[in-house]
Amino acid sequence: MFQDRLQALLLPAVQNAFRELFGQAPDAVAFQSTRPEFEGDITINVFPFLKLSGKGPEQTATAVGGHLVQHAGIVERFNVVKGFLNIVIADAHWQAFLHEAAEHDLLQFPSTGQQVMVEYASPNTNKPLHLGHARNIFLGDSVGRILQAAGHDVVRAQIINDRGIHICKSMVAWRQFGNGETPESSGLKGDKLVGKYYVEFDKLHKQQVAELEAGGMAPEDAAKSTPILREAQEMLRQWEEGDAEVRALWARMNGWVYDGFNATYARMGVGFDKVYYESETYLLGKQDVLDGVAKGVFFKKPDGSIWVDNTAEGLDEKVLMRGDGTSLYMTQDIGTAIRRFEEFPAMQRMIYTVGNEQDYHFKVLFLILKKLGYAWADGLYHLSYGMVDLPSGKMKSREGTVVDADELMEEVVQEARKMGEELSKLDDFSEAEKDVLYEMVGMAALKYFLLKVDPKKRMLFDPKASIDLQGHTGPFIQYTYARIKSLLRKAQVAGDGPSWSGGTPEQPTVDNHQLLPEERAVIKLLHQFPAVLNDAALKLDPAALANHTYEVVKAYNSFYQSVPVLKEEDAAKRAFRLELSATVAHMVKKAMWCLGIEVPERM
RNA sequence: GAUCCCGUAGCUCAGCUGGAUAGAGCACCUGCCUUCUAAGCUGGUGGUCGUUGGUUCGAAUCCAACCGGGAUCGCCA
Numbered sequence: 213m214f215q216d217r218l219q220a221l222l223l224p225a226v227q228n229a230f231r232e233l234f235g236q237a238p239d240a241v242a243f244q245s246t247r248p249e250f251e252g253d254i255t256i257n258v259f260p261f262l263k264l265s266g267k268g269p270e271q272t273a274t275a276v277g278g279h280l281v282q283h284a285g286i287v288e289r290f291n292v293v294k295g296f297l298n299i300v301i302a303d304a305h306w307q308a309f310l311h312e313a314a315e316h317d318l319l320q321f322p323s324t325g326q327q328v329m330v331e332y333a334s335p336n337t338n339k340p341l342h343l344g345h346a347r348n349i350f351l352g353d354s355v356g357r358i359l360q361a362a363g364h365d366v367v368r369a370q371i372i373n374d375r376g377i378h379i380c381k382s383m384v385a386w387r388q389f390g391n392g393e394t395p396e397s398s399g400l401k402g403d404k405l406v407g408k409y410y411v412e413f414d415k416l417h418k419q420q421v422a423e424l425e426a427g428g429m430a431p432e433d434a435a436k437s438t439p440i441l442r443e444a445q446e447m448l449r450q451w452e453e454g455d456a457e458v459r460a461l462w463a464r465m466n467g468w469v470y471d472g473f474n475a476t477y478a479r480m481g482v483g484f485d486k487v488y489y490e491s492e493t494y495l496l497g498k499q500d501v502l503d504g505v506a507k508g509v510f511f512k513k514p515d516g517s518i519w520v521d522n523t524a525e526g527l528d529e530k531v532l533m534r535g536d537g538t539s540l541y542m543t544q545d546i547g548t549a550i551r552r553f554e555e556f557p558a559m560q561r562m563i564y565t566v567g568n569e570q571d572y573h574f575k576v577l578f579l580i581l582k583k584l585g586y587a588w589a590d591g592l593y594h595l596s597y598g599m600v601d602l603p604s605g606k607m608k609s610r611e612g613t614v615v616d617a618d619e620l621m622e623e624v625v626q627e628a629r630k631m632g633e634e635l636s637k638l639d640d641f642s643e644a645e646k647d648v649l650y651e652m653v654g655m656a657a658l659k660y661f662l663l664k665v666d667p668k669k670r671m672l673f674d675p676k677a678s679i680d681l682q683g684h685t686g687p688f689i690q691y692t693y694a695r696i697k698s699l700l701r702k703a704q705v706a707g708d709g710p711s712w713s714g715g716t717p718e719q720p721t722v723d724n725h726q727l728l729p730e731e732r733a734v735i736k737l738l739h740q741f742p743a744v745l746n747d748a749a750l751k752l753d754p755a756a757l758a759n760h761t762y763e764v765v766k767a768y769n770s771f772y773q774s775v776p777v778l779k780e781e782d783a784a785k786r787a788f789r790l791e792l793s794a795t796v797a798h799m800v801k802k803a804m805w806c807l808g809i810e811v812p813e814r815m
Numbered sequence: 816g817a818u819c820c821c822g823u824a825g826c827u828c829a830g831c832u833g834g835a836u837a838g839a840g841c842a843c844c845u846g847c848c849u850u851c852u853a854a855g856c857u858g859g860u861g862g863u864c865g866u867u868g869g870u871u872c873g874a875a876u877c878c879a880a881c882c883g884g885g886a887u888c889g890c891c892a
Contacts, residue, residue: 247835257834259872269872295872296835336892376892490892517890526818534890541892571819572887598820599885606885637852653854665828668820670885672827677841681854684828684840691854699851759829762839773847773856815854 216743217309218254218301219243221286226256229279234265245736251291252298253736259295269295303727306735307788314795318742319802321363327558330356330595331369332565333477333484337469338378339407341476343615343673344567344607347600347662350808352565353482354663354754355595357806362749367556370484371548374466375491380447382406383461384440385413395468401618403472406465416440479621481655481808488548497547498539500584501532509583520580530576545577546584553588561591563752568596568668595752598670600662615673625654627679628687638814649812653687654679656809660686663807664758684762686809689800692765692772693811696797699777703790706778725788730771734792737764741799745806754807761803768796 219241227237238261246252258265258272265272270292277290277297288302312318332352335341341349356366386393386409395402420438425431450458477483501518504510510520516535522528532542553559564574574594582589600607607614629650632638638646661678665671681687727735741760748757777793780786801811 242832242834244834249836255835259834262872294835373892378892515890528818528888531890536890538890540890544892567886568820569886570892573892575819596820601885631854635852635854637854669828670821674827674841677827680841682841683854685854687854688840691852695852695855702851755829759839766839769855770857772851776851778851815852 216243216740218286218305218739222254222280222284222299225280225284225287226276228283229276230261230264233275233279234267236264238264246298250293250296250298251300253301253732254299256297256299257295258297262295273297303725303732306727306732306739307725309739310735310792310795313738313799314791317798317802319361319745319799319806321361321742321746323365324363325365326363326560327365327367327556328359328561328563329367329369329486329552329556329559330359330563330565331371332356333482334371334373334566335473336373336376336378337403337406337466338382338410339609340401340403340472341617342607342609343600343617343620346480346617346620346658347597347671348565348567349477349480349482350659350662351595351597351667351754353480353808354806355563355565355752357808358745358749358752358754358757361745361802361806364749367486367559368482368484369486369488369552371488371490371493372470373490375451375462375489375494377444377448378410379406379462379466380444380451381413381441382410383458383465384444384447385409385416386465387461388416388440395471401472401475402468402470403476404618406469406472413440413444476617479618479655481810490544493548493551494544495539495547496551497543497545498533498537500546500550501539501543504532504580504584507584509580520576520583522576522579525579527572527576527579530580532580542573542577542580545573546580549577549581549592550586553586559591560588561593562588563593563595565595565597568598570594571596593752595667597667600671600673603672603674615675621655621658623675624658624679625651628654628657628681631681632815641814649815652810652812653681653690653815656686656690656804656811657681658686659807659809660689660758663754664762666755667753686804687815689761689765689804690809690811691815692769693797693800693804694813694815695772696768696793697813699793700790700797702778725784728775730767730775731789731792734764734767734771734796737767738795738799741803745803748806757803757806761800761807764796764803765800768793 222243223241226241231237241256242260244255244257246255256273256276258269258276262269262272265275267275273292273295277292277299280287280299281289286302286305288300290297290299292298330352332355333345333349335345353368356368360366386406389412390409393405395405398405400408417438417440420440421431421434424434424437429437447458451462501510504520505512505518510518510532512518513535516537517531518533519529519531522530530542531540532546533539549562552562566574571594574596578589578592578594581592602613602615604613629646632646632650632653638649641649657679662671662673664684737760741764744756744760748754775789777786777789780789804811
């Protein structure tokens with residue numbers, strides 16, 4: 213439905229040509245963009261059809277091209293180079309498309325009625341969010357927006373790992389060294405404060421390990437036997453028993469963390485429709501696992517532990533419940549998935565945005581749910597993204613090389629400010645207006661930097677490059693947008709407005725305005741936009757959209773540089789170029805919205 | 816050891832459902848602001864697409880092996 217519109221128009225015409233010329237039509241035709249060194253808009257490679265035509269490549273291409281010019285209104289002319297049929301599409305078609313794109317939001321597809329949950333951000337509550345979370349969150353947020361633009365009903369979900377040994381470690385350390393310190397008393401952001409005590413825990417633990425080792429204990433035993441760790445484990449036990457004091461401390465410290473996370477999310481510009489807490493879900497799944505045993509899907513070992521055998525599927529046996537009946541991560545994930553589909557009965561898909569180190573876990577999880585017979589299991593998807601490396605190598609929390617998300621955002625915004633002050637184009641802006649703008653520009657730099665790379669690939673985060681505002685960056689795109697808006701403001705002052713009227717792609721009106729190469733290049737890229745969005749939605753790949761947006765903007769800048777708009781004396785041409793500019797602006801704005809990036813009216 | 820992912824210009828990345836002479840950005844060299852925002856535009860330098868074989872009219876793209884990097888393989892999460 214949202215395949216390339218031009219191809220949709222051309223395909224029947226091409227098939228018809230083959231049928232009439234050679235008596236048989238191909239089922240599909242692989243169209244490609246014409247390479248810039250040849251004349252044409254779209255190209256068909258006829259090599260695959262030589263058997264069908266029974267003629268040589270040049271003859272086949274020429275015959276088909278001739279037929280298209282005769283019978284397909286939108287084909288203006290053609291040329292043949294080797295087996296390549298280069299087709300020139302009539303200006304009227306491009307103009308009609310532009311007119312349609314100007315009047316409609318072609319990057320908003322009609323509702324599919326399909327409900328999709330996108331889960332992203334699954335932080336532990338013992339430490340602040342870092343660069344890795346940032347990639348995860350921006351990716352999940354963008355995928356949610358892209359799916360919305362593609363017409364789906366999106367539910368954004370977050371799962372917070374609020375219980376477990378990790379938070380107990382922070383709690384123990386705080387109780388021991390905290391002296392009642394709070395975010396208010398210390399001025400520290402809540403998540404930072406709790407993270408500080410996690411570090412304190414680790415320091416003391418290491419010290420105690422060293423002491424134990426000095427006392428002759430084997431290193432691996434020592435690491436499991438420190439008094440402070442024992443204390444944390446005891447606290448976890450008390451938590452599970454529902455000890456009032458422990459629960460109160462736990463709730464209090466997690467509360468601090470949520471305030472901190474929420475501040476970070478707010479600056480990131482992301483939000484959630486549903487927040488799940490592990491403390492409320494960690495017991496789920498036990499009954500489901502037992503039911504699975506009853507159904508014969510799982511099996512029990514002599515020690516009482518429950519397993520699934522995935523060897524037939526090329527995987528291993530996997531334990532689902534401990535011998536003592538306590539649950540595991542997998543148990544919990546099974547239960548949580550089932551409950552979510554009960555909670556949202558209309559939901560057809562659920563996307564987990566989680567790093568690729570958990571590829572195996574999700575493979576097994578999905579397989580298990582399928583074996584349990586849930587029809588929706590086919591709608592489960594692990595959006596697996598690659599790790600973020602630093603120029604110095606891997607991020608290691610132990611080595612303190614983790615890039616804090618808050619600090620990172622502050623840094624890019626400061627850089628945007630520095631650049632903005634240097635250029636000093638905004639002398640009439642108030643301080644508050646400047647703050648808003650620099651925030652927008654800095655965040656664009658960061659988000660675009662993280663989103664322009666194929667999500668599944670491991671990526672390198674170069675801090676210097678991430679604050680770059682030139683070239684293939686978010687601010688470059690924002691800048692183009694702002695320039696267009698400036699143009700449009702001036703045009704309105706001058707009393708100009710889009711006044712051009714055309715037809716539809718199916719019935720293009722005749723227009724005597726001959727497109728300039730620069731205009732045509734921009735329109736062609738705009739024309740591909742909906743197909744690119746569709747592709748990005750199918751592949752859950754914001755990078756595809758990010759890269760195409762850049763292509764559009766680059767082509768527009770080239771046009772802007774060499775073709776007058778407001779200075780064009782011919783009113784019809786001026787109106788047409790304004791409409792072209794306005795359309796670039798609104799499509800780019802929508803595409804950037806899909807990436808979670810805002811665009812400024814001025815910069 | 817097994818399984819999975821990745822290897823494209825000095826650096827960071829596109830391109831990968833097979834198609835024409837492999838593209839961007841950064842960096843480096845070059846030109847363009849009395850003209851619609853120079854956070855811009857123009858030109859140039861820069862490649863055995865990890866290696867070898869295979870499939871094909873045609874391979875960066877598909878297949879195999881190998882080399883290099885990473886991840887996972889816990890009754891952890």
